[in-house]
Amino acid sequence: MQGGSSGIGYGLKYQARCISDVKADTDHTSFITGTLSLKEENEVHLIRLSSGGTELICEGLFSHPNEIWDLASCPFDQRIFSTVYCTGESYGAAIWQIPELYGELNSPQLERITSLDAHVGKIKCVLWWPSGRHDKLISIDEETLFLWSLDCSKKTAQVQSKESAGMLHNLSGGAWDPHDVNAVAATCESAIQFWDLRTMKKINSIERGHVRNVDYNPKKKHIFVTAEDESGINIWDLRKPKSAGTDSTVNLWLASLYSSDEFTSESLVDSPTRRVDPLLHSYSDYEDSVYGNHCNFHVFPCILSYTKADWLSLDLKALLGAIVSLGSLRHYPMMGG
Structure with missing residues (x-):
């Protein structure tokens, strides 16, 4: 189409x-x-x-x-x-x-x-x-x-x-860190949990309510995106995990999408206080909870997010949203492009 x-x-x-x-x-x-x-x-x-x-x-x-x-x-x-x-x-x-x-x-x-x-x-x-x-x-x-x-x-x-993970956590999804194959992030009702596969133990967590899904940026360390209730998509920098944007908003962070040597290879979960990249733009016109997201950087770099209906749409800029949204095809022009 x-x-x-x-x-x-x-x-x-x-x-x-x-x-x-x-x-x-x-x-x-x-x-x-x-x-x-x-x-x-x-x-x-x-x-x-x-x-x-x-x-x-x-x-x-x-x-x-x-x-x-x-x-x-x-x-x-x-x-x-x-x-x-x-x-x-x-x-x-x-x-x-x-x-x-x-x-x-x-x-x-x-x-x-x-x-x-x-x-x-x-x-x-x-x-x-x-x-x-x-x-x-x-x-x-x-x-x-x-x-x-x-x-x-x-x-x-x-x-x-x-x-x-324990009966009280009710896990809902997860993502495998492409920059550290020993690390997995898992989402639950009240937090994002970080697991070490060598010991199969939880080693850290970020308290965050109603997170449905998570995915890592495959080209840049420290960056991951969460899909949340109340129509929220948040992009996080694990060097400062309290820095993500608000609910009901799509936040695009100027996060140097492609890999660089600016930062060392230390574990994401061990460096929660580093500098956060600036907020690039926000979108807040979702009418539904966002159920998940994925990153794709092959030909056109993009973030895929989807609500619960039956349409896909793509914005082909530096960051793209592939959004499943009932009867709605939306294009989000990027700032400066």
Whole structure:
């Protein structure tokens, strides 16, 4: 679907609450998203931004047997992804593969590689090792973090370790730090928690109510973005974690989006008092709670955020918002550009 002066949009047949950038597709800006229909057969859409940045193109459409509540693309194989799904009675998680010649098939079917069956609680998300070819996965349910070893050739996944966050925390999502593969951020109702995978222990936290999701900036240390209730998207600098903006606002921080040698490689969770980058711009016209966000820096750097409805829109500036917002296609011009 093309976009006019108000931006670029892509319509989904049913509601969606999850989207992921396809990290392994280094030649294009690509996304994968899944729908959330209770009664109809759900769909997985493989979407690609045209070379001119003017159109979102559906590269593949695949049926999925259940409601998709979380979706994440494999960082080393663009045809592999994970979903967290609901059968109506319980939640599950699986690893899928798109058929190699899907573009030449009339009705291409997804192949289930394996399932992540160790969970007792309600599964919230699956996290892939941030970059490169690696066999590790993390899955998070309401109370527990699991570290898995995945073997795609044997179609198996084995639990390596797990740790409970406690019944009172009610985990809702998480992100794997691309700059420190031993660090994972997990969100819950009252805080953002930081975990060390070497010990599977929580080592720090930021008290913050009603955070739904979190993602790291893959090009810059210390920077991550949270999606929160009351329509809030906040971008944080972990050198000063009390610096994020207010709720009901999209805050774009001038955070030197691409990597530099300005700062040392010290752990994010160990340096909470460093200088914060200045606020660049704010947007506050969301009408719904923001359910999640992802960063993509392949061709057009962007932050993906989505509410609970069935539209995607893209702003193709230095920071971009891919927003799922009911019937609304919005373009946010950046200051100075």
